[in-house]
Amino acid sequence: MKILVTVKEVSTVEDEFEIEGTTIADQYLGADLNEWDDYAIEEAVQLQEAGIADEVVTVTIGPEECEQTIRQALAKGADRAIRVWDDALEDVDLLDVGAKTAILRTVVEAEEPDLVLTGVQSGDDNWGGTGVSLAEELGFEWGAVVNHLEHDLEDGTASVRRELEGGVEELTEIELPAALTIQTGINEPRYASLRGIRQAQRKELDVHTLGDLGVDEGAVEGAVTVTDMYEPESETDATVWEGSPEETASELGELLREKGVAP
Amino acid sequence: MTDILAVTDHRRGELRDVSYETITAGRQLADETGGDLHVAVVSGPVGDFAEKLNREGVDVVHTVEYGEEFNHDVYTQVVTQLYDELAPQYVLAPNSVNGLGYAPAVANALDLPLVTDTVGLETDGETLTATREMYGGKVETANELTGNAVVTIRGAEWAGADGTGDAEIREFHAEIDEDAIRSSVTGFEEVGGGDVDISEADVLVSVGRGIEEEENLELIEELADALDATVSSSRPIVDNGWLPKNRQVGQSGKVVTPDVYIAIGISGAVQHVAGMKGSETIVAINTDPNAPIMDIADYAIHDDLFDVVPALTEEFQ
Ligand SMILES: Cc1cc2nc3c(=O)[nH]c(=O)nc-3n(C[C@H](O)[C@H](O)[C@H](O)COP(=O)(O)OP(=O)(O)OC[C@H]3O[C@@H](n4cnc5c(N)ncnc54)[C@H](O)[C@@H]3O)c2cc1C
Ligand SMILES: Nc1ncnc2c1ncn2[C@@H]1O[C@H](COP(=O)(O)O)[C@@H](O)[C@H]1O
Numbered sequence: 001m002k003i004l005v006t007v008k009e010v011s012t013v014e015d016e017f018e019i020e021g022t023t024i025a026d027q028y029l030g031a032d033l034n035e036w037d038d039y040a041i042e043e044a045v046q047l048q049e050a051g052i053a054d055e056v057v058t059v060t061i062g063p064e065e066c067e068q069t070i071r072q073a074l075a076k077g078a079d080r081a082i083r084v085w086d087d088a089l090e091d092v093d094l095l096d097v098g099a100k101t102a103i104l105r106t107v108v109e110a111e112e113p114d115l116v117l118t119g120v121q122s123g124d125d126n127w128g129g130t131g132v133s134l135a136e137e138l139g140f141e142w143g144a145v146v147n148h149l150e151h152d153l154e155d156g157t158a159s160v161r162r163e164l165e166g167g168v169e170e171l172t173e174i175e176l177p178a179a180l181t182i183q184t185g186i187n188e189p190r191y192a193s194l195r196g197i198r199q200a201q202r203k204e205l206d207v208h209t210l211g212d213l214g215v216d217e218g219a220v221e222g223a224v225t226v227t228d229m230y231e232p233e234s235e236t237d238a239t240v241w242e243g244s245p246e247e248t249a250s251e252l253g254e255l256l257r258e259k260g261v262a263p
Numbered sequence: 264m265t266d267i268l269a270v271t272d273h274r275r276g277e278l279r280d281v282s283y284e285t286i287t288a289g290r291q292l293a294d295e296t297g298g299d300l301h302v303a304v305v306s307g308p309v310g311d312f313a314e315k316l317n318r319e320g321v322d323v324v325h326t327v328e329y330g331e332e333f334n335h336d337v338y339t340q341v342v343t344q345l346y347d348e349l350a351p352q353y354v355l356a357p358n359s360v361n362g363l364g365y366a367p368a369v370a371n372a373l374d375l376p377l378v379t380d381t382v383g384l385e386t387d388g389e390t391l392t393a394t395r396e397m398y399g400g401k402v403e404t405a406n407e408l409t410g411n412a413v414v415t416i417r418g419a420e421w422a423g424a425d426g427t428g429d430a431e432i433r434e435f436h437a438e439i440d441e442d443a444i445r446s447s448v449t450g451f452e453e454v455g456g457g458d459v460d461i462s463e464a465d466v467l468v469s470v471g472r473g474i475e476e477e478e479n480l481e482l483i484e485e486l487a488d489a490l491d492a493t494v495s496s497s498r499p500i501v502d503n504g505w506l507p508k509n510r511q512v513g514q515s516g517k518v519v520t521p522d523v524y525i526a527i528g529i530s531g532a533v534q535h536v537a538g539m540k541g542s543e544t545i546v547a548i549n550t551d552p553n554a555p556i557m558d559i560a561d562y563a564i565h566d567d568l569f570d571v572v573p574a575l576t577e578e579f580q
Contacts, residue, residue, distance in 0.1 A: 015553065017401075019402065022404070024402070096376065097371075097377045097379075098377065101371060120363075123399075124397060126396075128358075128363050128367075128379050128380065129366070129370075129377050130367070132364060132367040132368050136367070136368035136372055137371050141446055142368070142446075143364075144364035145363065145364070161452075162360065163360065163515050164360050164361070164451075165360060165515060166518070167453060167454050167515065167516060167517065168274070168453055170448055171451070172446055172447065172448050173446060173447050173449060174445070174446045184498065184499070185498070188504060222376075223375075223376030223410075225406065225407050226405070227405045227407050228404065229402050229403070229405075230403055231401070231553070232400070232402070232403045234558060235559075236558050236560065236563075238560040238561055238563040239561065239562050240562075240564075241563070242565075245567075245573075248564040248566060248571055249564075249571055249574035249575040249577070249578055250574075250578060251562075252546060252564065252575055255523075259523060261492075261522050261523055
């Protein structure tokens with residue numbers, strides 16, 4: 001069985017930052033592997049180690065700079081990686097779910113995996129839609145917010161748990177081929193070993209343009225445009241205690257005594 | 264004129280609050296251009312549900328009898344067919360776990376733009392402006408699109424619709440293609456039980472990712488001991504296996520309402536806040552003065568937890 005894992009490099013922001021137009025100024029941004037994708041990679045690698053998957057391929061839509069992040073997946077055990085980028089994507093300020101679906105679909109069709117694992121959401125712009133949208137586009141079955149996957153996929157069904165609100169889990173049977181959106185906590189993502197990191201440098205990382213994949217440039221423009229970005233007006237009316245840690249701690253201590261909740 | 268189709272959420276025989284909130288958001292959008300508000304309820308005791316959903320401002324409630332519980336294949340088919348029948352400009356769904364299980368599929372099937380997790384909406388009949396958050400609530404963005412769309416609504420951003428309306432209740436005969444139902448729900452399970460019930464505690468010392476390492480949890484335990492309080496946490500601490508599931512506060516954990524909730528190194532993501540905003544007094548200890556937790560804190564210390572927590576423990580030893 002072959003597993004395709006979608007992975008994204010997400011942006012992180014420092015505590016203090018400035019907004020330039022509709023983005024955060026570059027110098028305040030960092031980059032990281034999307035937390036949810038880290039769990040999806042781990043799940044795929046575990047399926048491979050269990051002898052259920054024979055190949056794990058990752059795919060990302062992103063510029064060259066994200067390759068270092070993407071190689072983390074290879075270092076953790078994925079076999080090879082695909083990266084899609086194109087000049088036409090440079091000018092798109094928001095790659096919406098529809099655009100990502102249009103691109104990823106072509107990769108899935110070329111790779112023909114039995115199982116696609118995505119994260120529940122991107123940690124930076126949290127759309128939470130790509131996995132399910134992609135599944136629908138492909139005619140795959142799907143499961144959203146999966147926090148447990150039984151590792152016996154041989155009979156063509158995935159037994160999963162979907163994490164609902166309020167500490168309730170739903171037990172669901174899903175026919176393959178399917179896309180599952182993976183929730184954090186499903187497993188314990190490993191750290192890449194030094195050996196893994198060295199090996200990752202030699203693993204295949206194919207780069208495709210939209211033209212290579214036969215994706216029409218019009219399909220990636222996206223229907224949604226970001227027209228403004230701002231810091232939300234603070235609604236805080238908190239009393240802020242200032243001073244040394246001893247001073248602020250003593251203020252808090254006093255509050256707790258006043259409330260009668262501290263010994 | 265902007266007609267709206269608002270799809271509701273229920274589980275194990277109960278409508279979920281976000282259903283009423285989605286109705287409010289729908290009514291607001293419909294009012295902006297004088298359109299109708301259609302509400303849909305799919306599966307379960309739809310007759311009973313329809314009566315409850317007949318709140319002020321609802322024009323029609325469409326009921327679809329099919330099975331008991333949510334199934335994303337059924338919802339996708341039904342909502343797509345309702346869209347074809349009613350031609351609403353916007354389809355609204357809750358941004359719940361189930362909403363995210365079919366709204367993206369509906370959008371893709373209908374070739375409509377999708378905007379998820381919105382906290383504000385406005386339309387002039389042509390252009391929809393949706394407000395969303397990014398970077399865990401550090402910034403908000405305005406997102407525009409023209410034409411029709413599928414939109415999901417963040418919980419607790421709109422008030423729940425109340426009053427009684429004079430909606431027409433209409434059975435919708437969806438044609439369900441059984442072959443396209445390739446998933447089935449076999450049961451539910453409550454998780455997070457065990458020895459401690461954090462929802463019973465008077466004081467919660469709650470720890471988040473700011474604690475950095477498992478070893479450092481000792482600082483939090485010492486404080487809790489000194490205060491005779493209970494330790495709870497945000498999700499990453501439980502995901503990491505540092506604390507059991509029954510300690511997790513939030514949307515997918517427990518809802519708590521202690522007298523005092525001390526959030527230590529917790530940013531205040533919406534899914535966390537959903538579980539603790541009802542606390543009587545909220546204290547936040549966080550190095551980031553702009554962390555979203557500050558919006559709901561009553562008292563704040565903008566400082567390093569590794570300095571403040573030991574000092575506080577000392578106070579009580
Ligand atoms: C479907 C779904 C369900 C979810 N359910 C839940 C849920 O039930 N509960 C939940 O909590 N989350 C839930 N989440 C996750 C949620 O979105 C956030 O990722 C999570 O709450 C973040 O936890 P955190 O605040 O501990 O970490 P972060 O967001 O990483 O925040 C860490 C904070 O610590 C501060 N900090 C760092 N160092 C220090 C220091 N030395 N001293 C003081 N402060 C410091 C930082 O400024 C920051 O504000 C859910 C997500 C999804 C998608
Ligand atoms: N640019 C991208 N490249 C590859 N996969 C992506 C990309 N954006 C999102 N995804 C995948 O889709 C999931 C959900 O993302 P989103 O719908 O953007 O919140 C992520 O966890 C990724 O697995």
